[in-house]
Amino acid sequence: MSERDKGLLALRPEILGEIHPQSSAEEIFQNRTLRPVLKLQNDIFVEAFVNYAVKQKGQFFLLSTEKQLHYIENAIQKDEKFRNALKGMIIALFTVEEYREYITNSSNLNKRMMNLLTERLKDQVQLLIK
Template sequence: MNSRDTFLKELRGQSIGSVTSQSTAEESFQNEVLRPILKLQNDLFIASFINYIKENKVDFNSKTVEAKLAVIDNTVQKDIKFRNEMKGIIIGLFTTEEYKFYTKNASNINKRIKNMLLERLKSQVQLFDN
């Protein structure tokens, strides 16, 4: 393993969630790779979404909580540019082997990334108010 891969694995820390012999390869990837990266990059996701709100002039503060959650949902689901930016923040912390696995399973892993990112942003909706 090269020094970059070693550094990345040490930076991310331990897997989050259980990985058993019954876990699929994608479940294992989610718990061993995606969850630690999303946790590590959380502050950047928050800053990116706050920037998105400002750039797109979304009147976020005056909305109800339900409407705020709908804005988050709509942004992650439909704004391809924003979603690709978030994926880049995650994929940039893959090791070479993890990237190879990702390219073979990109469709399913992208769905997992999208769902995990949605939940992460929605659970921190209070941080987006000025």
């Protein structure tokens, strides 16, 4: 394992979510890799979303909480450029082995990644209002 990989793993918080013998490979990757990386990167995701909302004329900040939640979902699902930037913030913190595993099933793992990130931002909607 390279020094880079060792350093990345050392930065990550504890594994979130349980891994069972019947867990699928995607669930294991989600709990071993995605959840810790998302937790580690949380502050940058909040700042990235606030920046995105400001650049979109700041309408997000005028919406009701319910509409803000929908806005978050919509931004991540429909704005390909923003979604790709978020994916890059996650993938950049994969080890080489994790990246190799990711590319074998990137489509399904991307869906999990974006769903987890969407829920994380929605759970913190109050932090997005500055």
